[in-house]
Amino acid sequence: MIIAIDVHYRELAKTVAISFKDWESEEVMNIKQSFSNYSSEYISGEFYKRELPCIEGILNEFNKTEIELIIIDGYVTLNEEGKFGLGAYLFEKLNSKIPIIGVAKKKFSEASNNHIKIYRGISKNPLFITSIGIDLKKSAYLIKNMKGKYRIPDLLKLVDQKSKEK
Helix, strand or coil, rough: CCEEEEEEECCEEEEEEEEEEHHHHHCCCCEEEEECCCCCCCCCCCHHHHHHHHHHHHCCCCCHHHEEEEEEECEEECCCCCCEHHHHHHHHCCCCCEEEEEEECCCCCCCCCCEEEEEECCCCCCCCEECCCHHHHHHHHHHHHHCCCCCCCCCHHHHHHHHCCC
């Protein structure tokens, strides 16, 4: 099972996780959501402090032994030296057992050779792919070939939309 997770912030943080069977899937196996307080304001380069507790909470809703990979909205590493981003901290929290792919819509200022840019559909705007526990080129290939004809793969768009619903 593959899980995609997104968090959206209002008065509370709304975390949504969708699970799907494999990379060819168009169908969602499960949608889980949770609401929580968040204690940290957004600080560039320290996004994990705000989002990691939300992600850890929603992952408790799944049998972790069945998770083969997690996709997050954000970066795994932040620079070519491997400075930890949200995904790397999550990988560490999961005892380095579940690979993480980060899919970011904007370039992080320090990021350079740690990511692969992919273009989907007719969009001229890239997605920035980072990963840990799985080869970066393979990660980029997998995200590029997910179902959907637009910039954001359909299942990642769904988790994003669900996180923003009231």
